[in-house]
Amino acid sequence: MINVRKMLRSFGYAIEGIVALFRYENNARFHLLAALVVVIAGIIIGLTYLDWVIITIVVGGVWAAEAFNTAIEKLCDVVSPSIHPQIKAVKDLAAAGVLIMAITAAITGVIIFGKAIITSFSFTF
Numbered sequence: 012m013i014n015v016r017k018m019l020r021s022f023g024y025a026i027e028g029i030v031a032l033f034r035y036e037n038n039a040r041f042h043l044l045a046a047l048v049v050v051i052a053g054i055i056i057g058l059t060y061l062d063w064v065i066i067t068i069v070v071g072g073v074w075a076a077e078a079f080n081t082a083i084e085k086l087c088d089v090v091s092p093s094i095h096p097q098i099k100a101v102k103d104l105a106a107a108g109v110l111i112m113a114i115t116a117a118i119t120g121v122i123i124f125g126k127a128i129i130t131s132f133s134f135t136f
């Protein structure tokens with residue numbers, strides 16, 4: 012049996028996590044702002060249906076990576092508040108995950124917006 016009440020409670024905790032992520036985490040706020048700029052630019056330039064699907068997946072990926080990274084950082088700070096080489100490795104790897112996803116998003120953006128700009132230019136001339 013699926014316990015719907017338990018599912019709704021878990022959903023509420025996840026929403027609390029999203030609110031905390033964007034309220035307190037500087038990098039997450041930057042990624043939120045970046046996504047906003049992308050959406051505005053996408054509307055202005057008139058991206059296609061498929062472009063929006065890809066951008067949605069990539070933006071969601073960056074935010075999710077940021078959430079996992081923040082969770083790992085917080086866990087590390089509880090487990091080992093003092094300096095430890097393994098904690099450094101864990102935090103650096105978690106941060107690498109975000110960077111990899113952010114670079115992927117940036118490359119995706121260049122490809123999608125590059126194509127859209129070239130297409131609109133070839134219409135103008």
Ligand SMILES: Nc1ncnc2c1ncn2[C@@H]1O[C@H](COP(=O)(O)OP(=O)(O)OP(=O)(O)O)[C@@H](O)[C@H]1O
Pocket residue numbers: 036037084091092093094095096098099100102103106
């Ligand atoms: N306990 C620790 N032991 C060893 N190195 C650490 C430790 N805590 C942090 N570091 C090093 O400092 C880097 C930054 O860690 P920190 O927890 O300050 O993350 P941050 O990216 O600055 O995020 P935030 O600003 O949200 O705290 C880590 O990637 C790691 O290299």
